[in-house]
Amino acid sequence: MKRIKRYLLIYRECIRVAFASATTYRLNFFLNCIIMLLGDIVFPLITVLIYNSGAGFEGWSVYEVLLIQSIFTMSTALADMTFNGILWATMFAVREGNLEMALILPVDTMFILMARTFSIDAVGLFIGGFTIFTVSCINLPAPGIFMWLKAGALFITGLCVMMGIALFMAATSFKWVGNSRIPEIFESIKGFGKYPNNIFPKTVCIITSYLFPVAMIGYYPAAVLLGKEGSASFIVLIPCLLFLAAGILMYRYMVRLYQGVGG
């Protein structure tokens, strides 16, 4: 209990530092917010353009697809704020050979790297995602309380998948030192999670639901909220949690292998 309290205090301090930094570099923060917001409205824009041309995904209205993409955007924003920074922090530390500075601290290395890279830059992105989410919800039949609770649980699980991806990427950077294109590899796979699952062949659905469960980031929470997926979809929680556990184990394993060769 004492340990958890200490970690929470550390995290609170890191958040405070992030806010202080954003306040100091206000223009940079403001620009980053706008750019991130604009950057992530590209996918909803494509969806709107497709539907405006009279086409669309069979069985899915424009607001239903926007709901998936807005949930994906909010999940990305929260991941960027809380744990995605671990990739760049790890990659930089390994390349420069100064990961030791984190290793000698009397706290968990993975935790401190995540906490130190807490960033509020993605708040604009979250607001953008939330706005699209609200607009979609207004234009769709209202879900019941139970559906909201189920969707909330799946959304949190989607965040676990995001964390697993961030940890896998960070772990890769221990061996593939300085390759700034590592995120592109994972980002390309995440593309499958931004659209309705039924547009993909069954094999792809199985992969994106059970092996590399990116469908949990946007599709499943939205589908549950829309009543398109029943309680059976909760079985996907297991591979998602296993994915996160594998990410944590992989990252810890790579930390143990680290020999300080950079610099």
Added chain:
Amino acid sequence: MKYIIHQLRIMKEVALVTYKEWSAYRTHSMVSIFVGPVYFIVQYFIWTAVYGGREQLNGMDLTQVIAYFGASTLIGYLTMDFADWNLQMLIHTGRFLTFALRPIHHRFFAFSQKLGHRFLGLIFEFIPCYFIFTLLFGIDITPKHVGWTLLSILLAFLMTFYIHYILGMTAFWFVQSSGIRRVFDLLSGIFSGVFIPLVFFPEGLQKALFFLPFPYMTYVPVMVYTGNFVLAGITMPIPVIVGLQAIAVAVVMLISEIIYRASMRRFNGVGA
């Protein structure tokens, strides 16, 4: 004549050195062998679902759209540019001063670097992905008019370079121009047709795009590649649109020269 041969020799040497330098990081380029096809597969499924049983959407059929994304990915590997980042870094750190003193125009040097870097892209990105698209996915992405396609890609190569160089030159005024570059990258992604063919945009916007540099960087070469150019309801013969692209490149080159001269008058070696 002697001057041209000398310049070509410099270009060859700079390109060769850049090629060798980046060859050490070839896996960096080879990431595209995974990313390109995965991105393409996603687009394939999205557009197959969008078309459903439809013959055409905005004047394009499904085969054309699939070929569009394949060609767009491949052409991107040939025209990709980071002259803006490089120039901004040189100005920011003051290292541009050493280039200002050299008996070689920095833009020419940067262009030669791009030639070497993109030759690497041709070998480690374009060729493998071309074979993956054609042999593995069975997509027909053979250029319909090889000569015009090559010319259009060359013009897109120049357009991308000059536009990015102009963006890099904004650092002479702002020192840190990363925000401007990021905004431009985003706009160029949307309006050059990387994410969606431009025929899906509202017609008024499509007309306006004729007067902006974005379509000449991706959309025009891709449409020339697929053998049929349409924008804002206007169907143009391939030689005409390539000619228009050449005019657009000439205008951008002129603007680049004007800004370069203004930059040189302003440059005071800040950061050195």
